[in-house]
Amino acid sequence: MxxxxxxxxxxxxxxxxxxxxxxxxxxxxxxPGQRMMPVIRGAGIPVDIRDLEDEVAVVADLPGVASGDVAVRLTGPRTLRITVRQREEEREGYAVRERLSGEMTRVVNLPAEVTDEGAAAALRNGVLAVRLRKVLEEQGVEIPIREG
Structure with a gap:
C-alpha cells in the first residue's frame, strides 16, 4: 500500500x-478501536444551565448511566461537581470502541450563589436534572441618609 x-x-x-x-x-x-481523549471529544459530560428567577437548573446528558453510578456534589455556593463511574466492559470483540468507561467528572460553574437546602436531582432516561435554590439576597428597602 x-x-x-x-x-x-x-x-x-x-x-x-x-x-x-x-x-x-x-x-x-x-x-479504529482507539479511545480518543475526552479533551478532543469535548467536555465529556454535556450540560445546559438555566438561571431561573429563584433557582438554577442544571441538565446533563448521561446516556446508559444508572443512578447509582452518578454522584452530584455542591462544592461551593457557585460550583457543582458531577461524577460518573462507568463500569469497564469486556474488551474482546470490539471493532470500534468510542464510548468511555472509568470515571468522568464535570465541574459546573453556576451563574448565581445557591444553597443545598431543597436541592433535588433526578436521573430519567439518561438525563440528569439538578435543581438548586438561589441564596436569597438581602430583602428590604435602603433608607437614604441626608446631610446635616
Missing part, C-alpha cells in the same frame, strides 16, 4: 516538530 504524504500547514511557521505532533494527532483520531 502506497503511503500518502501528510500535508502540514504548520511547517513554515513552527517547524517540523509541530508537523510531527499534528500528524500523530490525526493518526490517533483515525485509528
Amino acid at each position: 502506497e503511503q500518502k504524504e501528510f500535508s502540514c500547514p504548520f511547517r513554515r511557521a513552527f517547524g517540523p516538530e509541530m508537523c510531527g505532533m499534528h500528524r500523530r494527532l490525526h493518526e490517533m483520531m483515525a485509528a
Whole structure:
C-alpha cells in the first residue's frame, strides 16, 4: 500500500516538530478501536444551565448511566461537581470502541450563589436534572441618609 504524504500547514511557521505532533494527532483520531481523549471529544459530560428567577437548573446528558453510578456534589455556593463511574466492559470483540468507561467528572460553574437546602436531582432516561435554590439576597428597602 502506497503511503500518502501528510500535508502540514504548520511547517513554515513552527517547524517540523509541530508537523510531527499534528500528524500523530490525526493518526490517533483515525485509528479504529482507539479511545480518543475526552479533551478532543469535548467536555465529556454535556450540560445546559438555566438561571431561573429563584433557582438554577442544571441538565446533563448521561446516556446508559444508572443512578447509582452518578454522584452530584455542591462544592461551593457557585460550583457543582458531577461524577460518573462507568463500569469497564469486556474488551474482546470490539471493532470500534468510542464510548468511555472509568470515571468522568464535570465541574459546573453556576451563574448565581445557591444553597443545598431543597436541592433535588433526578436521573430519567439518561438525563440528569439538578435543581438548586438561589441564596436569597438581602430583602428590604435602603433608607437614604441626608446631610446635616
